[in-house]
Amino acid sequence: MAIEIRAAGPQDEHDWRRLWAGYAAFSGTTLAADIIDRTWARLMDDATPLFARLAILDNAVVGFAICQKQFATFFREPVCYLEDLFVDPAARGSGVAKAMIDDLIALCEANNWDRLYWYTEAGNAPARRLYDRYSGTDDHVRYKITFGTFTSSGNPT
Numbered sequence: 001m002a003i004e005i006r007a008a009g010p011q012d013e014h015d016w017r018r019l020w021a022g023y024a025a026f027s028g029t030t031l032a033a034d035i036i037d038r039t040w041a042r043l044m045d046d047a048t049p050l051f052a053r054l055a056i057l058d059n060a061v062v063g064f065a066i067c068q069k070q071f072a073t074f075f076r077e078p079v080c081y082l083e084d085l086f087v088d089p090a091a092r093g094s095g096v097a098k099a100m101i102d103d104l105i106a107l108c109e110a111n112n113w114d115r116l117y118w119y120t121e122a123g124n125a126p127a128r129r130l131y132d133r134y135s136g137t138d139d140h141v142r143y144k145i146t147f148g149t150f151t152s153s154g155n156p157t
Contacts, residue, residue: 001058003096005103008043008052008064015061016040016052023064023086039066053103055087055096062091065100075114080104082118085127097130 008016017036024031042050049070055063066084082104087096108116119142120127 001094003094003099004056005053005099006056008054010044012054012061013040016043016054016064019061019064019086019088022088023084026086050083053100053107055091055100057091057094057096063087063096063100065104067104069113072115077112077114079115079117080108080113082116085118092126097127098133101130101134 017040020036020039039050042048043052043066049068051067051069053065053067054061055065064084064086065082068081068083069078070081072079082101085097085100087100104116107113118131120131
């Protein structure tokens with residue numbers, strides 16, 4: 001039961017939307033259709049820094065990692081921000097999330113990027129058990145001010 005990780009392509013839109021709906025439900029978020037459409041369009045646009053990697057298990061798309069290539073003030077080379085990682089509940093526990101992180105590490109190393117980083121909810125114990133195998137947390141605290149689509153609580157208006 002090999003896990004394949006590859007870049008998302010136009011042929012993956014249906015599978016991505018199915019997984020994205022699951023991710024939004026898991027996150028307790030409802031997004032407007034135009035935001036979902038725009039996200040997909042950005043993922044398919046090579047001119048944007050946003051990209052997606054998909055996990056395929058038994059010929060089915062079962063997970064995604066959405067990332068941003070960023071330039072940062074403390075580094076010579078770009079960094080990779082893992083913004084969203086989701087695995088279909090039916091495929092959890094099969095090594096898909098680990099395979100996606102390992103793929104991103106290899107991608108960063110192959111491109112000579114300086115860092116891979118991500119955030120997760122403090123209470124997301126299953127994800128944190130995996131993430132703790134790669135790195136400990138740091139002492140940064142996130143602050144955010146939201147405008148437009150979301151309220152300060154992070155929920156859609």
